[in-house]
Amino acid sequence: MKYDFTAIEKKWQEKWLEEKPFTAVTGDKTREKFYGLIEFPYPSGQGLHVGHARPFTAMDIICRKKRMQGYNVLFPIGFDAFGLPTENYAIKNHIHPAIVTKQNIANFTKQLHMLGYSFDWDRVVDTTDPSYYKWTQWIFLQLFKKGLAYKASMPVNWCTSCKCVLANEEVVEGVCERCGSEVIRKEKSQWMLAITKYADRLIDDLDDVDYIERVKIQQRNWIGRSTGAEVTFKATTGEDIVVYTTRPDTLFGATYMVLSPEHALVKQWLDAGKLANADEDDRPSMFARIKAQYLKAREDRKAKKGHRAAAKATQETGAPADSAPSDSSFEQENPQQR
Numbered sequence: 001m002k003y004d005f006t007a008i009e010k011k012w013q014e015k016w017l018e019e020k021p022f023t024a025v026t027g028d029k030t031r032e033k034f035y036g037l038i039e040f041p042y043p044s045g046q047g048l049h050v051g052h053a054r055p056f057t058a059m060d061i062i063c064r065k066k067r068m069q070g071y072n073v074l075f076p077i078g079f080d081a082f083g084l085p086t087e088n089y090a091i092k093n094h095i096h097p098a099i100v101t102k103q104n105i106a107n108f109t110k111q112l113h114m115l116g117y118s119f120d121w122d123r124v125v126d127t128t129d130p131s132y133y134k135w136t137q138w139i140f141l142q143l144f145k146k147g148l149a150y151k152a153s154m155p156v157n158w159c160t161s162c163k164c165v166l167a168n169e170e171v172v173e174g175v176c177e178r179c180g181s182e183v184i185r186k187e188k189s190q191w192m193l194a195i196t197k198y199a200d201r202l203i204d205d206l207d208d209v210d211y212i213e214r215v216k217i218q219q220r221n222w223i224g225r226s227t228g229a230e231v232t233f234k235a236t237t238g239e240d241i242v243v244y245t246t247r248p249d250t251l252f253g254a255t256y257m258v259l260s261p262e263h264a265l266v267k268q269w270l271d272a273g274k275l276a277n278a279d280e281d282d283r284p285s286m287f288a289r290i291k292a293q294y295l296k297a298r299e300d301r302k303a304k305k306g307h308r309a310a311a312k313a314t315q316e317t318g319a320p321a322d323s324a325p326s327d328s329s330f331e332q333e334n335p336q337q338r
């Protein structure tokens with residue numbers, strides 16, 4: 001017998017939407033609880049990819065099994081929906097990011113339904129919803145009150161043309177991915193969370209949690225605890241330079257030290273004219289070189305893409321690949337979705 005998935009899956013997915021068999025029951029004291037949680041996806045314009053489907057399917061199987069075993073299962077879905085790609089798309093296309101986000105969530109929702117996951121659709125979390133982020137703001141205030149949220153000056157990537165901070169991924173070969181302009185390192189006041197205050201507990205308490213060993217190792221390496229000392233060196237200009245080292249016993253061998261270009265002392269010495277070789281700063285010429293390389297690479301990529309598209313067009317006929325189906329009908333079917 002042929003499995004007619006379009007007919008069969010559509011039929012059951014509609015029935016699930018109607019009868020809500022996957023809804024967790026609040027206050028049910030008769031059954032044991034089970035909480036299945038997946039990492040909420042970022043609703044990008046590209047839609048779901050296999051990297052979503054793989055873990056979602058695994059947890060969906062577990063949740064369905066637990067329900068069959070009589071558990072009261074909470075398996076929520078949500079959208080980690082604030083993000084740079086949406087912002088950039090909104091800037092580029094002059095659409096308000098809230099609209100883009102709404103459209104992307106509607107598309108993701110439709111796709112998740114098509115995959116037949118047993119999420120509790122009455123418990124959808126959207127991080128851009130004020131009723132959600134009022135709580136992250138509340139948490140931030142608690143951290144602030146306890147001195148765990150603070151402002152600090154940090155070097156950031158600054159596009160001289162877009163006049164905004166760029167993530168590391170947006171800096172391609174030293175220039176802005178968006179416009180190809182020079183990216184400089186700039187000191188900017190940023191909000192920081194003092195998670196390092198909990199570094200020891202984060203490491204020590206890994207012994208108490210039921211994670212696979214590989215994940216525990218990753219955590220330990222990420223936190224990267226090391227034991228050492230801060231040593232103060234005296235510069236010939238009179239200032240103290242504090243250096244952290246895990247091997248103070250090797251200090252006798254120190255012959256020189258390197259300060260990063262962003263170091264406050266470098267700027268101080270530059271301004272005071274104390275750096276003998278200050279004129280050797282060749283950053284302007286370096287950026288000109290990098291920009292030329294970037295523009296050439298971009299042209300090459302464009303040429304390649306054009307070539308591929310032309311080759312494809314000769315092989316295929318029919319609708320263009322980017323003609324995505326409309327989401328509007330789906331939104332009406334699901335009034336509980338925003």
Ligand SMILES: [Zn+2]
Pocket residue numbers: 159160161162163176177178179180181
């Ligand atoms: Zn730029």
